[in-house]
Amino acid sequence: MSEQHGSPESSGVLFPSQPMVTFGGGGSVGGAVNRAEMELIDCEVEGTLPRDLDGAFYRVGPDAQYPKQPQHMRDIMFDGEGHASMFRFKDGHVDFRSRWVRTQRWKAQRAARRSLFGMYRNPFTDDASVKGLSRGTANTQVFFHHGKLMAFKEDSPPVVLDPTTLETVNDYYTFGGALEGETFTAHPKIDSDTGELIGFGYEAKGLGTTDVEILSLDKNGKRTWHTWMKVPYAGMIHDFAVTQSHVAFLVVPLAVDPLPVVVEFRRRAQQPVVQLVALFLELRDFGSGPGRRLGFRRIVWMRRCVVRFVLHAKITGSKDTQRAKAQKIRKEQRINRRQRAKIKEKR
Ligand SMILES: [Fe+2]
Numbered sequence: 001m002s003e004q005h006g007s008p009e010s011s012g013v014l015f016p017s018q019p020m021v022t023f024g025g026g027g028s029v030g031g032a033v034n035r036a037e038m039e040l041i042d043c044e045v046e047g048t049l050p051r052d053l054d055g056a057f058y059r060v061g062p063d064a065q066y067p068k069q070p071q072h073m074r075d076i077m078f079d080g081e082g083h084a085s086m087f088r089f090k091d092g093h094v095d096f097r098s099r100w101v102r103t104q105r106w107k108a109q110r111a112a113r114r115s116l117f118g119m120y121r122n123p124f125t126d127d128a129s130v131k132g133l134s135r136g137t138a139n140t141q142v143f144f145h146h147g148k149l150m151a152f153k154e155d156s157p158p159v160v161l162d163p164t165t166l167e168t169v170n171d172y173y174t175f176g177g178a179l180e181g182e183t184f185t186a187h188p189k190i191d192s193d194t195g196e197l198i199g200f201g202y203e204a205k206g207l208g209t210t211d212v213e214i215l216s217l218d219k220n221g222k223r224t225w226h227t228w229m230k231v232p233y234a235g236m237i238h239d240f241a242v243t244q245s246h247v248a249f250l251v252v253p254l255a256v257d258p259l260p261v262v263v264e265f266r267r268r269a270q271q272p273v274v275q276l277v278a279l280f281l282e283l284r285d286f287g288s289g290p291g292r293r294l295g296f297r298r299i300v301w302m303r304r305c306v307v308r309f310v311l312h313a314k315i316t317g318s319k320d321t322q323r324a325k326a327q328k329i330r331k332e333q334r335i336n337r338r339q340r341a342k343i344k345e346k347r
Helices: 104-112 258-262 319-346
Strands: 038-040 055-062 082-090 093-100 141-145 148-152 159-161 168-170 197-201 211-217 223-230 240-242 246-250 254-256 270-272 279-283 299-302
Touching (some): 197 246
Antiparallel strands (some): 038 093, 082 093, 148 159, 197 211, 240 246, 246 279, 254 270, 279 299
């Protein structure tokens, strides 16, 4: 079967019928596209749902809106448009709803009825008509904070969705101007003590820049802390860790390689960094109550770490929380011993 794609000359839309040889086909691998927005009242349920379960489970992932142009087909599968979905639990029922996130990119492509954006994180491959639009796909993560359901992609600011309908409310949300740069992580964290949202953006002043922005927002979305830093090279910083006293970043030891991006029009290319730089720590000095000091005091660089490619951080707890957990376990053990002794006495 011959393959057609969503080019202006083609009579229709046709995704490749076979998976591409490389890692994905620009979000257009045959079996990986859905493209249908859906509403399903009363999903089938195996077993019984608790009647007092009242809430929603949200998720998001890439779902290609159109096949990429033929010259861009060998792209990474991550580069599909964000498609959000929701399982809504109530009164012993579960309903399903899904909606594409109406990003600036999605809206432009809907109007043109074809793919307009080129290779993953390479704006030099885009159609001229989309210059200046956000390339964000909002396809990586959904997160709820300060009354807003947000969809994230780390190369752009969040997109706000209506938590009930999943309709797009704001296609370029900067937390009311709190976010000054062009990017925001897909993996923000919530401080379990203060309820604050802590996030960052890397390459925040444009593709290949070494500027990192970090900020926190309180439960009402008001900015409580903000700072800028420079990293030694433009490497991916996909995730980070937050403790009571620190924020920690791993700058992945792969630096952006501009030549293939600009000259060869390939997707975001990266080259290994010789010295395996760096774990980056910034003292956060958080803590609630009066006298709380915000702002960073010093930066600690750990270089030549034995680090390979690391995408996600796993937070197992700071020393403080580990100590608290150990104390709690010891307390429970003491209570159990006393209870066992009392039972023995009664016998
Ligand atoms: Fe991730």
